[in-house]
Amino acid sequence: MGGSRREAALAALTFVALALLPLAAPAYYLQFGAKVLLVGLAAMALNLVVGFGGLVSLCHAAFYGLAGYTLALVSPRYEAASLFWTLPLAVGASAVAALLIGALSLRTRGVYFIMVTLAFGQMLFYLFADTDIAGGSDGFYIYTRPELALGGLTLVDLDKPTGFYLTALATVALATLLLLRLTRSPFGQALAAAHENERRARALGFPVYRIRLAAFTVSGALAGLAGYFASVQFGYVAPQMLGWHFSATILVMVVLGGLGSVTGPLVGAAAFLGLEEVLKAALPDHWALALGTVILLVVLLLPGGVRQLADAALGPLSRERPPGKPLAAAEGATGA
Amino acid sequence: MPEPALLAESLSKRFGGLQAVADVSLALRPSEIHAVIGPNGAGKSTLINLLSGDLRPSAGLIRLGGRDATSLSPEARGRAGLGRSYQKTTIFPRRSAFANARLAAQARSPRALAPFRSADRDDAVNARARAALAEAGLLDREAAIAGTLSHGEQRQLEIAMVLATEPTVILLDEPLAGMGHGEAQRMIALIGRLKAGRAVLLVEHDMDAVFTLADVLTVMADGRVIAQGEPAAVRAHPAVRAAYLGHEADAAA
Amino acid sequence: MDLVTFGVQLLNAVQYGLVLFLVASGLTLVFGILGVINLAHGAFYMLGAYTAFWLAAATGSFWIALVGGVAIAFVVGMLMEDVFVRRLYGRDHLAQVLLSFALILILDEVRLHLFGKDVHSVAPPDFLQGSIQLTDTLSYPVYRLAVCLFCLLVALAIFAVLRWTKIGMVVRAGAENREMVRALGISFDRVSRYVFAVGIALAALAGIVVAPISTVYPGMGDGMLILSFVVVVLGGIGSVAGAAIGALAVGLTDTFGKVFFPAFSSVSVYLVMALILLWRPNGILGRREV
Numbered sequence: 001m002g003g004s005r006r007e008a009a010l011a012a013l014t015f016v017a018l019a020l021l022p023l024a025a026p027a028y029y030l031q032f033g034a035k036v037l038l039v040g041l042a043a044m045a046l047n048l049v050v051g052f053g054g055l056v057s058l059c060h061a062a063f064y065g066l067a068g069y070t071l072a073l074v075s076p077r078y079e080a081a082s083l084f085w086t087l088p089l090a091v092g093a094s095a096v097a098a099l100l101i102g103a104l105s106l107r108t109r110g111v112y113f114i115m116v117t118l119a120f121g122q123m124l125f126y127l128f129a130d131t132d133i134a135g136g137s138d139g140f141y142i143y144t145r146p147e148l149a150l151g152g153l154t155l156v157d158l159d160k161p162t163g164f165y166l167t168a169l170a171t172v173a174l175a176t177l178l179l180l181r182l183t184r185s186p187f188g189q190a191l192a193a194a195h196e197n198e199r200r201a202r203a204l205g206f207p208v209y210r211i212r213l214a215a216f217t218v219s220g221a222l223a224g225l226a227g228y229f230a231s232v233q234f235g236y237v238a239p240q241m242l243g244w245h246f247s248a249t250i251l252v253m254v255v256l257g258g259l260g261s262v263t264g265p266l267v268g269a270a271a272f273l274g275l276e277e278v279l280k281a282a283l284p285d286h287w288a289l290a291l292g293t294v295i296l297l298v299v300l301l302l303p304g305g306v307r308q309l310a311d312a313a314l315g316p317l318s319r320e321r322p323p324g325k326p327l328a329a330a331e332g333a334t335g336a
Numbered sequence: 337m338p339e340p341a342l343l344a345e346s347l348s349k350r351f352g353g354l355q356a357v358a359d360v361s362l363a364l365r366p367s368e369i370h371a372v373i374g375p376n377g378a379g380k381s382t383l384i385n386l387l388s389g390d391l392r393p394s395a396g397l398i399r400l401g402g403r404d405a406t407s408l409s410p411e412a413r414g415r416a417g418l419g420r421s422y423q424k425t426t427i428f429p430r431r432s433a434f435a436n437a438r439l440a441a442q443a444r445s446p447r448a449l450a451p452f453r454s455a456d457r458d459d460a461v462n463a464r465a466r467a468a469l470a471e472a473g474l475l476d477r478e479a480a481i482a483g484t485l486s487h488g489e490q491r492q493l494e495i496a497m498v499l500a501t502e503p504t505v506i507l508l509d510e511p512l513a514g515m516g517h518g519e520a521q522r523m524i525a526l527i528g529r530l531k532a533g534r535a536v537l538l539v540e541h542d543m544d545a546v547f548t549l550a551d552v553l554t555v556m557a558d559g560r561v562i563a564q565g566e567p568a569a570v571r572a573h574p575a576v577r578a579a580y581l582g583h584e585a586d587a588a589a
Numbered sequence: 590m591d592l593v594t595f596g597v598q599l600l601n602a603v604q605y606g607l608v609l610f611l612v613a614s615g616l617t618l619v620f621g622i623l624g625v626i627n628l629a630h631g632a633f634y635m636l637g638a639y640t641a642f643w644l645a646a647a648t649g650s651f652w653i654a655l656v657g658g659v660a661i662a663f664v665v666g667m668l669m670e671d672v673f674v675r676r677l678y679g680r681d682h683l684a685q686v687l688l689s690f691a692l693i694l695i696l697d698e699v700r701l702h703l704f705g706k707d708v709h710s711v712a713p714p715d716f717l718q719g720s721i722q723l724t725d726t727l728s729y730p731v732y733r734l735a736v737c738l739f740c741l742l743v744a745l746a747i748f749a750v751l752r753w754t755k756i757g758m759v760v761r762a763g764a765e766n767r768e769m770v771r772a773l774g775i776s777f778d779r780v781s782r783y784v785f786a787v788g789i790a791l792a793a794l795a796g797i798v799v800a801p802i803s804t805v806y807p808g809m810g811d812g813m814l815i816l817s818f819v820v821v822v823l824g825g826i827g828s829v830a831g832a833a834i835g836a837l838a839v840g841l842t843d844t845f846g847k848v849f850f851p852a853f854s855s856v857s858v859y860l861v862m863a864l865i866l867l868w869r870p871n872g873i874l875g876r877r878e879v
Contacts, residue, residue: 050683056682056683058686104863105866107866107867107870108866108870108871110682111620111626111682112822112826112870112871114686115626115818115821116818116862116866118815119818119822119859119862120859122815123856123859126856130854131852181451182451182452184454184455185452186445186448186449186450186453186455186458187449187451188451189439189442189455190439190442190443190448193428196429196430196431197427199426200426200428200497201411202409202411203388203410203414203420204414204419204439204440204443204497204501205411205412205414205415205444206411206414206443206448207411207412244811244815245690245693248686248687248690251683251686252687252690255683288697288698289694289695291694292691292692292693292694292698293691295688295691296688296691296695298687299687299688299691300673300688
């Protein structure tokens with residue numbers, strides 16, 4: 001527990017430092033920073049079920065994208081919709097989708113769960129890619145960004161890089177706080193217990209299915225929160241937001257950053273997206289190959305390497321897990 | 337005679353063509369240790385799994401605390417006051433012994449799944465966890481990581497976890513298996529203390545332990561009950577002598 | 590829908606199902622025997638189709654493309670097993686998911702550099718060109734019929750090998766109980782390498798025979814991968830017979846979904862999967878927890 005308290009303190013310091021970034025950094029970096037924060041939020045959301053719950057989900061992109069599409073579909077073309085109702089609506093849509101998909105998928109175990117979540121995620125992908133609900137495979141523009149205003153007074157201008165960056169930062173900080181509390185709570189401990197030894201957790205009387213479904217729903221809602229702001233940032237939604245490649249990408253970030261900690265996936269997202277930028281600049285023709293190779297090498301040769309680096313920097317819950325075996329943390333997902 | 341805390345009536349379990357448990361009835365009463373013995377393959381483990389809900393019976397009825405529990409899940413039975421140990425020690429090996437007991441105590445708490453409180457700062461839960469560790473004789477090891485405890489200590493911890501859920505019925509599946517003499521003596525003493533106010537079912541191969549501990553004895557062979565009653569009477573039962581006690585040496589090996 | 594149209598659609602459904610079976614049977618065997626979930630399986634289907642296009646364009650012969658494509662896939666499969674996949678035996682599913690995802694990225698780049706990103710078509714062999722006139726307005730392409738027949742033969746061959754050969758027996762035993770195969774002292778290394786290579790070759794074979802019907806395009810493996818997963822989930826992991834049932838169910842649902850609910854045809858398959866999951870969470874022929 002001491003580890004997670006240290007993690008909370010370090011996260012708070014980091015967020016304060018990040019809030020000062022607009023004083024120094026040009027707009028491009030703020031945009032990139034906001035992107036990292038939001039994708040990192042999606043990875044943190046995913047990590048609640050993968051790292052803490054031991055459930056390898058491959059449909060979180062669908063929850064991320066669904067919230068974006070919800071915003072795109074309800075946004076009027078020429079005037080700004082209020083964030084105060086579009087945000088709950090979009091996050092609610094993701095939560096409901098996660099509840100329904102989770103209720104079915106959690107009936108299965110291990111590799112079935114992976115395949116079933118993948119399939120349901122792709123179902124939502126095809127729903128938007130193959131039908132003309134919202135532009136089909138071409139995607140859909142959000143012509144006017146939602147506004148954060150009260151009684152005609154604009155609180156934050158989401159059109160400005162600084163305003164958007166700070167809003168994204170505040171959102172991610174709140175979500176981090178929520179996840180830190182949740183994972184330390186009896187609920188979070190029961191979720192982790194069901195992962196470590198499902199049979200014992202059930203014999204003790206923990207309602208494992210309901211615990212997992214609740215975690216899955218919260219996780220889907222938080223992925224939706226990230227997707228909502230991501231679509232605000234880009235003013236555009238496309239089916240690829242929901243596609244399973246993005247699900248797998250944020251899973252890579254989760255593993256890069258460390259499964260056992262709340263904020264690790266943020267670090268993983270920064271490392272991954274930073275590496276992607278570097279590779280794109282250095283090897284414009286082969287960057288995907290290079291990225292694939294890096295993932296491959298991490299999985300094959302350094303299962304604990306990047307995690308241990310993150311551990312040293314953040315000092316998360318490493319006390320409760322043997323070092324050097326981060327991937328073993330999802331062993332519960334293979335079904336006991 | 338007190339009301340049974342757990343009652344099984346005509347339980348049967350088939351796996352494909354194999355009749356693992358056939359028409360077994362038994363009653364577990366508070367403050368009694370009810371031992372179930374029988375040669376390997378007699379259906380003892382299947383029976384315990386039927387009672388705990390890990391397996392569903394093909395036929396028969398289970399009543400827990402006077403209520404029908406036949407179709408309840410293991411977790412629902414756990415909440416209804418049933419605790420069990422497994423043949424293979426089933427704990428949270430990466431957590432400390434105290435954290436194991438605390439999780440068990442939490443499961444029994446009215447705030448078992450509270451999402452925003454701090455799990456390790458619930459005084460009532462912490463106190464119950466400590467009391468359970470103390471009762472199981474493991475308080476001095478509370479800070480040790482469970483996976484690093486000795487085999488005997490891990491079994492004690494499993495019982496401490498069961499105790500922390502404040503059960504009315506405890507099912508023990510071969511609690512002495514794999515223990516050295518000293519460890520076994522400690523465990524036998526612990527099991528003897530468990531029955532205070534609780535109904536205990538004990539499946540065990542160690543005949544000395546069974547006859548030391550048991551208030552009631554059920555003998556199974558080929559999935560059926562061949563004798564049931566007071567240990568001394570059962571021991572003298574001709575069918576038991578023929579079917580089982582003649583093989584005592586094998587079974588204990 | 591009149592009877593002829595219905596018949597045509599039924600044939601389409603069966604043909605689709607059979608192709609799916611070729612892909613999914615490899616996937617289910619690789620999981621059943623090796624315990625590895627391979628997300629890159631669809632990429633081999635795509636690469637098979639591109640290889641067929643390349644060989645057909647270079648040699649002018651569909652047959653050379655067919656045989657050559659399968660042979661190349663088999664050899665690549667052996668190499669892949671040796672270099673990457675065997676490192677995953679005994680690792681958890683998360684590592685397998687990540688490694689096979691990385692393989693997808695890499696194989697996609699390989700495709701880009703070897704074959705480019707254009708959409709291609711492959712001509713069927715001469716004697717299989719043309720159509721059979723069914724009514725005045727309806728005809729059915731000969732090649733599609735040939736695909737049905739060919740896939741059916743391959744499917745029967747798979748079942749025959751599993752049923753009557755020694756290696757088939759080992760594979761079936763392995764799908765039931767991996768440890769048992771090891772305990773029998775059978776060279777697990779060899780069996781696992783063949784199983785993986787055959788799985789890859791089957792995926793490539795499916796890609797090749799489909800190439801003249803659909804087009805050859807970069808994203809073709811993705812859709813196939815997901816549908817194969819649905820097939821495996823429906824049938825039960827490790828069960829080849831289950832894969833056959835699942836593949837036909839998906840083929841029928843998809844084809845008739847397109848006829849009756851064109852707007853939601855792509856969703857219909859997943860709804861069927863959801864219903865089956867409510868009924869049997871481990872698949873129709875699935876028995877064990879994995």
